[in-house]
């Protein structure tokens with residue numbers, strides 16, 4: 001069947017990016033089946049043009065508000081070096097959550113003043129690395145940690161024999177803001193492990209101003225949580241940080257340079273809503289969120305301006321840079337997993353047709369631990385109607401390695417809709433898998449980790465992660 005005769009453009013399609021050509025899924029001009037033939041299965045496929053256009057969307061959001069805005073890509077979403085390079089070349093900055101991510105960010109070429117370091121439990125070694133690099137901000141997660149940064153500054157000065165150069169820190173707060181995201185992704189509740197509570201903020205600032213020769217407090221930070229579907233939590237977090245900023249200015253005379261609104265800008269995982277009605281409403285609202293970063297920025301600034309006007313502090317607001325730490329919104333819909341059906345069975349009792357693939361939760365952890373919905377299509381027959389129901393499962397020796405919700409909490413559809421008569425050898429695609437997948441994969445069941453390719457502007461595929469060999473499974477074992 002030629003593509004012109006195929007059914008109407010599928011809802012998941014994105015012009016010039018995810019399309020149906022010759023009946024197959026085509027990613028930026030690259031044929032999905034050819035990619036699997038060349039690079040084997042399962043396979044991560046990333047799109048450089050899509051990463052760039054996601055970043056462009058953020059930048060135009062920044063341009064739409066007249067204010068100084070900086071974006072720090074949350075590298076924990078995907079810190080593959082080729083992804084980091086694309087982000088670097090797109091002209092935004094980076095946020096890291098460990099010494100390893102700091103190492104990768106520096107290695108790919110981010111300047112230290114482009115790097116923010118978050119984390120609840122940074123080791124002395126990690127703090128020493130961040131301090132000696134002289135990064136833009138170390139976000140401290142507790143009052144106690146302020147002292148740890150001071151110690152690191154002293155250690156670094158002693159080891160270089162130079163006068164200490166103050167480390168830049170920001171305070172990470174935890175306001176009581178619930179979001180409609182998954183509970184496991186909510187980071188801004190007092191029951192969460194993250195941040196300093198509102199009642200301790202002033203004390204924390206006083207503490208961090210005690211040794212200006214060791215640390216310089218430059219900002220304040222809240223991450224409301226990943227995949228936050230509504231604008232209100234962002235606005236509320238921003239207002240709260242802004243009011244702290246004013247109070248600190250009033251009480252200490254110290255002016256903070258930035259307010260960091262964290263990440264959490266959602267991705268629409270339900271562009272194709274053909275299975276959306278099988279999800280509970282709150283899941284549907286969360287996964288199908290359609291919140292523009294421009295709206296987040298405009299609303300945050302609106303509430304802050306309101307409060308600034310009342311306090312006659314607009315000049316302060318004008319001088320305050322706004323930072324965002326987008327992860328998911330940069331990389332999620334820029335990556336897909338291609339997986340091959342290896343086996344099938346039909347249960348006589350239920351009539352269910354099972355498709356057993358080569359992609360398990362060891363490469364898409366969120367599908368298991370958050371029951372995250374990745375819309376699944378046939379890459380082999382992308383243009384055909386997807387109206388037949390299948391039980392779909394991965395290869396791991398674990399009954400939880402299934403593409404539905406085994407606890408029957410309804411957080412994933414019981415069946416996946418694919419073309420009629422899917423047979424082993426057919427290639428499926430899980431869409432929007434670019435965030436928190438490659439970065440979280442592991443060798444469970446002795447499974448070599450898959451390769452990843454990046455499709456460039458001209459449709460050419462570059463290998464950006466080589467497929468593991470069996471030898472790689474032995475690499476770290478000693479016997």
Ligand SMILES: *Cc1c(COP(=O)(O)O)cnc(C)c1O
Nearest residue numbers: 074223226263264325326327328
């Ligand atoms: C995870 C995280 C982010 C990124 O969140 P996304 O939902 O991927 O945008 C940003 N900042 C901090 C502190 C985080 O922990």
